[in-house]
Amino acid sequence: MFEALTPGLEQAVVDLARTRMSLDPVPLDGSATPTELAERAGPTVTPDGIGGLAALRVFDEVLSRACISADHPRNLAFIPAAPTRASILFDLVVGASSIYGGSWLEGAGAVHAENEALRWLSELVGFPAEAGGAFVQGGTIGNLSALVAARHAARARRAARGLPAPARWSFLCGSEAHSSLRQAAEVMDVDAVFVAADDDGRLTGQAVAAALGALGTRGPGLLGTQGAATGTGGDSEVFAVVATAGSTQFGVVDDIRGIVDAARPHDLWVHVDGAYGLAGVAAPSTRHLFDGVGDADSFIVDPHKWLFAPFDACALVYRDPAAARAAHAQQAGYLEVLDRDSPWNPSDYQIGLSRRVRGLPFWFSLATYGTRAYSRAVEGCLATARAAADRIRELPYVELVREPELSVVVLRRLGWSAEDYHRWTTWLLGSGLGFVTPTVHNEETVTRFAIVNPRTTPDDIDRILATMSDGR
Numbered sequence: 271m272f273e274a275l276t277p278g279l280e281q282a283v284v285d286l287a288r289t290r291m292s293l294d295p296v297p298l299d300g301s302a303t304p305t306e307l308a309e310r311a312g313p314t315v316t317p318d319g320i321g322g323l324a325a326l327r328v329f330d331e332v333l334s335r336a337c338i339s340a341d342h343p344r345n346l347a348f349i350p351a352a353p354t355r356a357s358i359l360f361d362l363v364v365g366a367s368s369i370y371g372g373s374w375l376e377g378a379g380a381v382h383a384e385n386e387a388l389r390w391l392s393e394l395v396g397f398p399a400e401a402g403g404a405f406v407q408g409g410t411i412g413n414l415s416a417l418v419a420a421r422h423a424a425r426a427r428r429a430a431r432g433l434p435a436p437a438r439w440s441f442l443c444g445s446e447a448h449s450s451l452r453q454a455a456e457v458m459d460v461d462a463v464f465v466a467a468d469d470d471g472r473l474t475g476q477a478v479a480a481a482l483g484a485l486g487t488r489g490p491g492l493l494g495t496q497g498a499a500t501g502t503g504g505d506s507e508v509f510a511v512v513a514t515a516g517s518t519q520f521g522v523v524d525d526i527r528g529i530v531d532a533a534r535p536h537d538l539w540v541h542v543d544g545a546y547g548l549a550g551v552a553a554p555s556t557r558h559l560f561d562g563v564g565d566a567d568s569f570i571v572d573p574h575k576w577l578f579a580p581f582d583a584c585a586l587v588y589r590d591p592a593a594a595r596a597a598h599a600q601q602a603g604y605l606e607v608l609d610r611d612s613p614w615n616p617s618d619y620q621i622g623l624s625r626r627v628r629g630l631p632f633w634f635s636l637a638t639y640g641t642r643a644y645s646r647a648v649e650g651c652l653a654t655a656r657a658a659a660d661r662i663r664e665l666p667y668v669e670l671v672r673e674p675e676l677s678v679v680v681l682r683r684l685g686w687s688a689e690d691y692h693r694w695t696t697w698l699l700g701s702g703l704g705f706v707t708p709t710v711h712n713e714e715t716v717t718r719f720a721i722v723n724p725r726t727t728p729d730d731i732d733r734i735l736a737t738m739s740d741g742r
């Protein structure tokens with residue numbers, strides 16, 4: 271069926287991985303158009319195959335060069351990545367091990383290790399010992415999974431009280447919350463109510479309390495609103511409030527303690543979206559910003575963002591795992607054998623059944639370096655962000671849009687139009703120096719540095735800022 275591998279292919283694949291891992295610095299690389307790639311790569315999927323060595327050459331010489339390296343120290347666009355060497359190495363082992371990570375029956379040892387990593391995160395935020403969850407693909411699926419569990423719990427509570435289902439369900443979040451929450455609302459066919467953040471971009475407990483008050487209470491622990499308030503044309507009931515622990519745009523942490531306090535009297539599920547920023551709880555200098563997460567009902571944090579793991583892994587943790595199980599455990603004759611009392615089936619806590627044990631590279635890295643190294647690495651990124659802010663204050667041609675709170679620094683180049691920012695981004699990438707993208711805030715185009723790589727130094731920042739001195 272499948273012919274024996276070309277002699278030397280195994281070695282060539284391992285060598286390529288080893289070479290990429292050892293590059294310092296890694297090449298930034300770039301992008302290409304579909305036509306360019308089709309021309310350079312030629313046909314690759316053919317009836318007889320082109321052979322492993324030829325396919326590997328196409329990847330090495332053409333395809334990989336048309337992918338921007340997320341781990342380049344001057345890639346500060348979006349939220350890049352900076353996996354540790356140990357985590358990358360172990361990702362190779364995970365790939366070679368064919369472990370099914372959906373159930374304890376099939377993946378007990380790996381699931382145990384993933385749960386150790388989740389335990390560390392749980393303890394950092396102050397969740398109880400019985401908390402737990404699973405690693406999912408990313409923050410988008412993590413937020414969706416948590417909100418599905420929250421709505422399920424709210425539905426069950428209503429049913430237990432003999433109340434009919436409301437016409438619509440809704441959840442509250444801040445106006446600077448991540449785009450994935452709108453997506454979750456779309457998938458769930460519920461309404462996302464965006465509550466205005468304050469001038470610093472923070473959703474406050476006060477604003478949440480006021481919004482809940484305006485929506486009106488309809489009996490014990492139940493909130494209702496007329497369609498006019500949410501534009502849904504019917505009664506809508508709130509089932510959750512989402513607090514953002516580090517906004518993607520600015521790294522601003524919501525008033526989590528205040529939000530938890532505002533939600534409690536209404537018996538609402540509080541979910542903390544910390545996909546990027548919650549890693550800051552590991553750093554002594556920012557830990558205090560996350561006060562209140564320990565009293566939430568669920569949280570997410572993406573190790574592939576600011577916890578130095580390879581794509582893709584989001585840690586999703588519930589205070590009361592039984593509530594998530596009730597929403598997510600799939601039932602079928604062929605799943606009957608998966609004892610529901612088994613110690614831990616990761617598929618019971620998320621959207622999805624089959625899963626890669628995607629938390630293992632993160633676990634291996636934690637086990638290798640120890641948690642103290644993580645605290646230092648997160649702290650190092652914060653120090654670089656603070657140095658960047660200081661430098662921006664010194665330079666006459668740039669200014670901070672807001673003071674950075676975590677490791678995202680948003681700045682304005684005085685006198686630049688949106689066009690100028692876009693031209694500069696293209697030039698910077700083309701020069702191989704760095705990758706920094708524009709962003710829009712209050713209808714103004716500005717730019718931002720997202721610093722999640724411990725190898726990014728203040729000198730890297732200076733080199734990028736220097737290229738902004740004249741128009742491009």
Ligand SMILES: *Cc1c(COP(=O)(O)O)cnc(C)c1O
Pocket residue numbers: 349407408409410411413448450514516517518543544545546547572584
């Ligand atoms: C990145 C991000 C997400 C989405 O995470 P993915 O892993 O990209 O799906 C959600 N929320 C916040 C705050 C984020 O920064």
